[in-house]
Amino acid sequence: MKDQLKNSIELSLKAAISQQILPEIDLPEIQIERTKDKAHGDFACNIAMMLAKSAKMNPRQIASTIVDNLPETDFITDVTIAGPGFINFTLSTDSSIQVVKDVLAKKAEFGLSQVGAGKSVQVEFVSANPTGPLHVGHGRGAAYGSVVSSLLTATGFKVHREYYVNDAGRQMDILATSVWLRYLDACGENLTFPSNGYKGDYVLDIADSLRTEHGDKFLHSAMQVFEGIAADEPQGGDKELHIDGLINKAKSLLGDANYRQLFDSGLNSILTDIRDDLADFGSDYDEWFSERSLVESGAVEKAIEHLKSENVLYEKDGAWWFKSTDYGDEKDRVVVRDNGQTTYFASDIAYHLNKLQRGFDEVIDIWGSDHHGYIPRVKASLTAMKQDENRLKVLLVQFAVLYRGKEKVAMSTRSGQFVTLRQLRDEVGKDAARFFYVMRGADQHMDFDLELAKSQSNDNPVYYVQYAYARVCSVFRQLAERGLAWDEQQGLQNLTKLTEEHEQAVLTMLARYPEIVESAALNHTPHILAHYLTDLARDFHTYYNAHHFIIDEQDLSQARLSLIVAVRQVIANGLAILGVSTPESM
RNA sequence: GCGCCUGUAGCUCAGUUGGAUAGAGUGUCAGUUUCCGAAACUGAAGGUCACAGGUUCGAUUCCUGUCAGGCGCGCCA
Incomplete structure (x- = not known):
């Protein structure tokens, strides 16, 4: 309907110009909008006011010229000029029914x-670390990502929904070690749990099932485990050094095979939980992409070599840095640490390169707004590898601040204090939770009052x-x-x-x-x-x-x-x- | 300190990419069932669109500055 109106107006303008009623002017894009007020008809056009300056004529005069030259149609019953020069159209009932x-x-x-026919787009969303169950903060990204995907599907795009599984890296080692220590505890070993470990109940559950399944297979004495480990923070030490020491001890005492088995039991247990949770929430995926697969296939190494060959890496203080400042980032970023380990950023470079190489016309990342500072460096790396950074779009989702009544709910995955997405679904239901999340613009800070959602869910x-x-x-x-x-x-x-x-x-x-x-x-x-x-x-x-x-x-x-x-x-x-x-x- | 996001009714939020008299929900007040479901409907009240300039026919919308809140600024992920 808009297009038909647009077409009519364009014909009218051209007719007026050829009759020299209007001067020769460049025609801008004609905008047709629905009226807010029924008194203004069904559609309105502001073209007369847009042309007023270049035509050097009174907008109402231009409008009346346009109306006079409008071709005959059967779908419009009334055309009026109103206000400073709006042209208002009223549709016939035949067209409205x-x-x-x-x-x-x-x-x-x-x-x-x-509109999106023939174009493919990949949408990556949630991608929470598999170190614990999803919480209500992830819910917003899950709802937003899946609805954006559905909308794109509805408009003809070929959509690929993906979850990036961070199954490599230090956080996962901390989880594996946390599971191990809980397991040892369950075996009767007397130990103090590290302040930096994952303390949630789900870790205990994983440890328990590990013990039922494998008995004493991973057992070592607490004395042996903590021998030579730096003091934890509560004892006046450094919590990072403490936990890193424990991770290394786990690897050395258990050996590669057993450590991997323990690591995977934690990973698989949590990942299964996340998959079920998202499926029940109505957020489906086409692919779960493993970070570890990037590391083990050599893709990360290859991406680093790629950057080296482009001459955008340099060595300093024993680490390898990417010159992202050359591409507008605030500072250069480390890709290989002085201990030889690649950073999360290095994996992400490889992952995004992989995404673009898979041939999607557009790649959409949906991130929590706390990661916004990360955008320039990812785009920088793509540009450095001669990729078109405009194929990557990052959509940010602001945090939902959780309230219980008037009180703000403090949340921390590490401490195990958080409201899970599953709890939210149990309390307010999938439908209400999804609708509530998606009702507000993603870039809008959002207050999520649990009391309100629970007690007055009928509203x-x-x-x-x-x-x-x-x-x-x-x-x-x-x-x-x-x-x-x-x-x-x-x-x-x-x-x-x-x-x-x-x-x-x-x-x-x-x-x-x-x-x-x-x-x-x-x-x-x-x-x-x-x-x-x-x-x-x-x-x-x-x-x-x-x-x-x-x-x-x-x-x-x-x-x-x-x-x-x-x-x-x-x-x-x-x-x-x-x-x-x-x-x-x- | 620098960067990103936000500031609209008591509260939670829209505002069609710069249009006409700034709108909903909720809350408050006053009404509507012999009639297809009252989880609904009707009406009233409620505003310096944070503040100050600028751009133009026209600004809640775009630009600059100020103030306030959130987030980010690791060889963490």
């Missing part, structure tokens, strides 16, 4: 578009939308009880009878859906879809309260039933993208 026919014909396909907007869906279902149950049926053909033939103000409002709202999906997808803004659905539900509820659908006058009744079927369909389509269910009764 068309949307019902479209929705009923296309069903679940209604609202899909092809959650998700129920408002779902209720609209259930209400339509209920109308049809009522229809059947009265021995009546919906006649789609009769309904479609009588759509012109939908002349009530509330009906026009619903029709207009339905027609907006495809624009909303496209805009939400291209701008990566799921929240506008969530807001749209509550708006649509509101228009429906208002309509429901004002008029009856099951009435004696058959033609009108069937037309109304057709309209609310269309509403139900669009709500279903929208909620499907959000990953929220559509209960037929609630």
